[in-house]
Amino acid sequence: MKAVTPIKPSMVRGPAALDVQRVRRDFPILSRRPDGRPFAYLDNAATTQKPRPVIGAMNRFYRRENANIHRGVYALSVRATEAYEKARAKVQRFIGASRPEEVIFVRGATEAINLVASSYGRSKLRAGDEVVITTMEHHSNIVPWQMVCAQTGAYLRIAPIDDAGKLDMDALEALIGPRTKIVAVTHVSNVLGTVNPIRRIVEVAHRQGAAVVVDGAQAAPHLPIDVAALGCDFYALSGHKMYGPGGIGALYGRYDLLKKMPPYQGGGDMIRSVSFEGTLYADPPQRFEAGTPHVAGALGLAAAVDYLDRIGMVHAAAYEQELLAYGTSRLTGVPGVRIIGTAPEKVGVLSFVVENIHPHDLGTILDVHGVAIRAGHHCAQPLMERFGVPATARASLAFYNTREEIDALVDAIGKAIEVFG
Numbered sequence: 001m002k003a004v005t006p007i008k009p010s011m012v013r014g015p016a017a018l019d020v021q022r023v024r025r026d027f028p029i030l031s032r033r034p035d036g037r038p039f040a041y042l043d044n045a046a047t048t049q050k051p052r053p054v055i056g057a058m059n060r061f062y063r064r065e066n067a068n069i070h071r072g073v074y075a076l077s078v079r080a081t082e083a084y085e086k087a088r089a090k091v092q093r094f095i096g097a098s099r100p101e102e103v104i105f106v107r108g109a110t111e112a113i114n115l116v117a118s119s120y121g122r123s124k125l126r127a128g129d130e131v132v133i134t135t136m137e138h139h140s141n142i143v144p145w146q147m148v149c150a151q152t153g154a155y156l157r158i159a160p161i162d163d164a165g166k167l168d169m170d171a172l173e174a175l176i177g178p179r180t181k182i183v184a185v186t187h188v189s190n191v192l193g194t195v196n197p198i199r200r201i202v203e204v205a206h207r208q209g210a211a212v213v214v215d216g217a218q219a220a221p222h223l224p225i226d227v228a229a230l231g232c233d234f235y236a237l238s239g240h241k242m243y244g245p246g247g248i249g250a251l252y253g254r255y256d257l258l259k260k261m262p263p264y265q266g267g268g269d270m271i272r273s274v275s276f277e278g279t280l281y282a283d284p285p286q287r288f289e290a291g292t293p294h295v296a297g298a299l300g301l302a303a304a305v306d307y308l309d310r311i312g313m314v315h316a317a318a319y320e321q322e323l324l325a326y327g328t329s330r331l332t333g334v335p336g337v338r339i340i341g342t343a344p345e346k347v348g349v350l351s352f353v354v355e356n357i358h359p360h361d362l363g364t365i366l367d368v369h370g371v372a373i374r375a376g377h378h379c380a381q382p383l384m385e386r387f388g389v390p391a392t393a394r395a396s397l398a399f400y401n402t403r404e405e406i407d408a409l410v411d412a413i414g415k416a417i418e419v420f421g
């Protein structure tokens, strides 16, 4: 049974029950030694590495189980269909959805949000209505809403954040009113690491009759997720950010809402019957899964979910909190380094700028020293503007990272400062 209370990083501090060296052996790429030297992969917010069970599940599918699903009458196709539907049920359990039909397989978090904006958003919004988002959104949770607002005459409203990167809840509450039809908010910021108080946001939004869409791309890799406890209406997941394959993700939607929503794309597999006079659509989730799906991806995502269940998200989160505290104190000690994103509730994302060094130059030098970080606007240009920087460097942590890798990061920053500073 899942806990009813959503677990926040502050609730999981404590001794970490995670053997990191053992975990690292599950990820073949982590033993890679370019130039014979250790390599620190600290770009997990961009994509995570894949454990053996995920690689194995996809490999096994293509070697032994590959067939198209849902339409085949032969055994191989029936088995592939069963495996795909079992994968859906695993994702359902992992996020605490009440039935498998509430899980729609999509390409990733971007497609999940576009699906909600195009289907729910376009059918619900009228001229003068409002969609509320926040300053810390990824472009995937900005642009689809801008598009649907342009199509319907609705307005986009932006809730501000403070200098630590914490959402201004008073301002958000003041923005949400009778005209608000949708509140779309990230659970965890990909730049700041901030964890937003989704349950509270849901309470405020629901009081005004607005639906809540949560971008969970950066939360699912770090926190246990329970959509029932959060109470949200939609929740977007990205497979490749939660140790699963690329090109697969999932949208959770409340079944009563999905049932009333028009299709997002038309084609095969989303219909009950087609004639030239008209088409009857299938029920969710098939209604939203037109075309041949990424079957191997769904099986890989299910294997990732099984793997995360075995690790235990609570243990992973506790370990990452320790690593984040260590990384924060080490980076704070480097003269000229400024961390961007210091909210009290945050996950292992360390965005920072270094005086006199452009983040891109820093990223290149770090790479020479075997440390992979990301530099740029991180698909969050309005957020960069909020902090008055064109870009940041970002080290983002996973439960397979170590203190030694943080030390390597800090040493390499020191070397860059010697060159540029």
Ligand code: PLP
Pocket (backbone or CB within 6 Å): 045, 046, 107, 108, 109, 110, 111, 138, 140, 141, 186, 188, 189, 190, 215, 217, 218, 237, 238, 239, 240, 249, 379
């Ligand atoms: N939302 C956030 C917060 C992200 O960080 C990302 C990817 O960086 C996305 C959405 C897009 O996810 P996907 O790659 O699954 O489309």
